[in-house]
Amino acid sequence: MRAETQTIVDEIKQAISLLRRHFDWDQAVKRLEYLNVRAEDASLWNDPAEAQKLMRERQNLEDGIGAVKGLTQALEDNIGLIELGEEEDDGSVVADAEAALRSMLGEVKARQVETLLSGEADANDTYLEIHAGAGGTESQDWASMLLRMYTRWAERRRFKVEVLEVHEGEEAGIKSATVLIKGHNAYGWLKTESGVHRLVRISPYDSNARRHTSFASAWVYPVIDDSIVIDIPESEVRIDTYRSSGSGGQHVNTTDSAVRITHIPTGIAVACQAERSQHKNRAKAWEMLRSRLYEEELKRREAAANATEATKSDIGWGHQIRSYVLQPYQLVKDLRTGVESTSPSNVLDGDLDDFMEASLSQRIEGSSGQPVADLD
CATH class of the missing domain: 1.20.58.410 (Release factor)
Known part of the structure; x- marks a missing residue:
């Protein structure tokens, strides 16, 4: 041999x-x-x-x-x-x-x-939120590209994707969206994707063909089952109803069926407009809020366990995690792990496993103090 x-x-x-x-x-x-x-x-x-x-x-x-x-x-x-x-x-x-x-x-x-996907909620289904950053149409278009990227990734794994809420942009793209991704270990795989994603490209919306930088955010939190009890007093929330936006049939924009629930102590807000029934949207929004608060608790536990890790401050909501450059050269680079791809088109078509595996491995190494290969 x-x-x-x-x-x-x-x-x-x-x-x-x-x-x-x-x-x-x-x-x-x-x-x-x-x-x-x-x-x-x-x-x-x-x-x-x-x-x-x-x-x-x-x-x-x-x-x-x-x-x-x-x-x-x-x-x-x-x-x-x-x-x-x-x-x-x-x-x-x-x-x-x-x-x-x-x-x-x-x-x-x-x-x-x-x-390594043995965390408390890793095996669960997951919610994914996408939010456009400042910058109007540019960032809204980038947000829609991110949503498509994660949808394609989920489809490659034969996960099911359900759109719960979409706010369309004025000219193109989306202001925000929330989807439910169903599949074994969906949360475990996606949990390291929370953060700010940066796009550099020649803008298709700029008549002078100038290069633009856009930002959009991803936020991932697990679906929780009935065995996990999250008690939220109704006095701590504000519930708003509004008319659904976007395509969805003859009743869209005719009734206040969409529901947004805001948790006042934390400022966390969730919204659902997937159903025509306000009652069903309200029930789903309550599930989403419980999941968000549970995910916050998981993050607090992880932060406490990794309080001495210098890299921890670079992981989480509000921090840039990945850069996607389409012009003047082509490169996708994860700023946490250093993993790169010179084929942004493949990445934007859902080829994310290398990035996820490296980020997950780094996260496990950071919490255990030993390399991934030594885990048993």
Whole structure:
């Protein structure tokens, strides 16, 4: 086996070993066996909430254990093919197996990052808000581009995207939007995307074709389930109703069905206009507000745990996290991790995983004081 190929094999073996350690393999296998038995017990559903919790745990264990077993088997198979190809002097067999191993290395590294999504709400669905910065049409157009970028990213992962609220710009783009992204680990993946995004380009709205800099903000917070109780006294909120804006059928702009709820102590405001019913929009807005306040609590806990980390001050709402330059050169650069892409068109079409993985890894390293590869 060539030295380069042996290095890839060693890296895959090490990564698989780390995945097994992360799962606490023997205990995970026993736990899955127990959950499989429980799933066959009809009395489990006497408590639907507990049943759903156990079934989610079972599915997660099945996915994780199955992935590790599949990677282990694929590694053995490809090593066997290389040995066979070398014995029979069949270069094509060796080349195919080596290509499969290179692909496996990328997959196993992605799995390692997935194991880092073990935070309290990482597995949950998530809300994503986009807000245009100052600058009128330029920033509003940039905000709509960001919304499209995250929508495309979600679609690549086969997540479901529901638009809850959109405020259209006067000439183009959007002033703000709120979407619900549904999928396993949606919040875990997106949580590091909160912050200010900067765009540099030749403006399509400037007749003199001058270069413009625009800003827009992303804000991510998790959907919380019924097991998490967030008590908000009605005396602490202000509820406003208004007419929905944008397209949406014959009843849009004819009734005050849209709802905005403002939490007075924190100033946090959420809005929903997805439904024609004010009652349904109000219920959804309450869910969103509880989620925002829960996310604030998660941030406070993380800030306390990382109070000594110098990098912490550069992460969060109000801080620029990424720059997208379309002219005079093409470059997307994450200002926290240094990760770059010279293909802004791919990034704006949803190719965000490299940025997310690096930011997530950095976040985990910052809270643990050890490199990602050493986590178990």
